[in-house]
Amino acid sequence: MSSIEPSAHLAEVRYEIRGALTRRAREREAAGETVIKLNIGNPGRYGFATPAHLREAIASHLVDSEAYGHEQGLDEAREAIVAQQRARGAHGIDVERVFVGNGVSELIDLSLRALLQPGDEVLLPSPDYPLWSAATLLNHGQPRYYRCLAQNAHLPDPDEIEALVGPRTRAIVLINPNNPTGAVYPKALLERIVAVARRHGLLLLCDEIYDEILYDGTPFQPLAAVAGDHPCVSFGGLSKVHRACGYRVGWMSLSGDPRRTADYRDALQLLAALRLCANVTAQWAVRPALLDAPTIGELTAPGGRLHDARRIVLDHVAASPYLDVVAPGGAIYAFPWVRADALPQFDDTAFALRLLDEEGVLLVPGTSFNLAASRHLRFTLLPEPAQLVEVFARIDRVLGRMAAEARPVASAVA
Ligand SMILES: Cc1ncc(COP(=O)(O)O)c(C=O)c1O
Incomplete structure (x- = not known):
């Protein structure tokens, strides 16, 4: 048989x-x-x-959650993400450039699927959160690893990243704050990595799902603000900062000069539409999570x-x-x-x-x-x-x- x-x-x-x-x-x-x-x-x-006010936001909108929603996410969720990203200094953000998904996990896959041709290379941290490697491979890409060594406080070396750039390189992935190391990248380091991306025309993909989980006054620098008009996708979600892994809500926002990413944005929208929409119910928690008082402190x-x-x-x-x-x-x-x-x-x-x-x-x-x-x-x-x-x-x-x-x-x- x-x-x-x-x-x-x-x-x-x-x-x-x-x-x-x-x-x-x-x-x-x-x-x-x-x-x-x-x-x-x-x-x-x-x-x-999960904070009670997020549960309540979902409970009070159950009846509003029975139809498919917009493929990029509920308007009120996307507006809250736009407000958060603008307050952080991200350039060129509007609701058309925000995508809500079933966790950051789904969006990692989507962002790479919309980008890669077979054999394209993605620069990934080693160690990485292994979904980034898996999604690169599943979308016919090739991971190339830059090291985040303990002797360098688990920070990447921008010169090493640049040395890995080849004719097929398409993107640099950063995980900040980092899983598994807990490293948080200083602004000066991010500036050097953005400079590498600019020199070689690479998309920046920054997984910031732990953005507000910080210790001993360590400052967090969102990459989008440093990237300015350079194309950058920033990822965030409810799973960690808002302790709601099971709700399966994440988002990504595409910042930088919109003219440079118009086709990429359309590709993301097509892929988002093919899966109809993210779980609608839990998206009602996004606005209170982002705009009400933070609870992680x-x-x-x-x-x-x-x-x-x-x-x-x-x-x-x-x-x-x-x-x-x-x-x-x-x-x-x-x-x-x-x-x-x-x-x-x-x-x-x-x-x-x-x-x-x-x-x-x-x-x-x-x-x-x-x-x-x-x-x-x-x-x-x-x-x-x-x-x-x-x-x-x-x-x-x-x-x-x-x-x-x-x-x-x-x-x-x-
Ligand atoms: C760095 C990183 N990105 C993404 C995810 C997945 O997040 P989500 O629950 O939003 O799919 C995790 C989960 O552990 C993670 O550590």
Whole structure:
């Protein structure tokens, strides 16, 4: 009997955040074991609530949500996004250049599908949020990675980005604040990256879904304002800042000189129309989310849960003989690594498996974020602080066992 073969196109596509390790964790849970999960940036799963006024906005508009809406999103949602982007200094924005989608995820795919010819190249950060790589490949593009190394505070090097530009390069993707590293890019760095995009006529795609999740006064600089009249797509959404992942609402706005992106805009509109519209119901939450008083500060300021979780991670890493980290300036992650002097032979994927099997903790290894030969682990800052303390105790136990196992080998070699 012949089997149904999937598209060969999927061969290179990965999403390990919900991949093999997660399946193994589910099997353990099905067998009655408890697994502490730090694998996914899903605030609602860790007791964070969507602000009540967003729920109420949706509830009061249920009857207005029964028909297909405009393919680019509800007028009132797009007007609120325009107001936010203009207040941030974005150029050339109006409701025709804003698209609301079923999460930023859908729009990442749409933005690349409207752009790429087979073989076109996209400059992506390594590590990246892996949907960006997957969507590039699925749309017949080729990822080219610029590094965001720990020794450079996980910031990209604009010279390295420029050195990767070739005749087929079409776009530079930035994730700021960054998943998985938590890096927040300074304005001067963004100016240099915009200059690269200008010199080579590249579209800027900036995933700013964590734009208001910031710690210790770290400033966030929206890319659109720096890009000015240069074509730039900025992405935002309800999932993280507004703790509403399940609502599936994201948006993208196309800034810069409208004459340069008229055809690209039309291509986006066509693709948006082919899927009719985004979920209408949840779009009613966009206006209050963007125009009413922000709610994220109480979580990121001292005494707030995200603030305290980040503090616990930093304190435990500082006290650990094995770990090091660059303090995240934003987002809901930390990306510590196992120091080469403490454990020279370290494989992040093998470690993550061992941590799950021996201690019931699920973490995503750095290699899952398109990072070669990684010694990194991605933590989410979402668990209760007490649970994070327990996670570190378990990590230290596994690392301690690995160090003890490595010792006789080391002395034999010596
Ligand atoms: C950088 C980044 N972009 C996009 C997304 C997807 O967001 P959404 O829930 O809006 O689809 C995530 C989710 O974790 C993310 O971390």
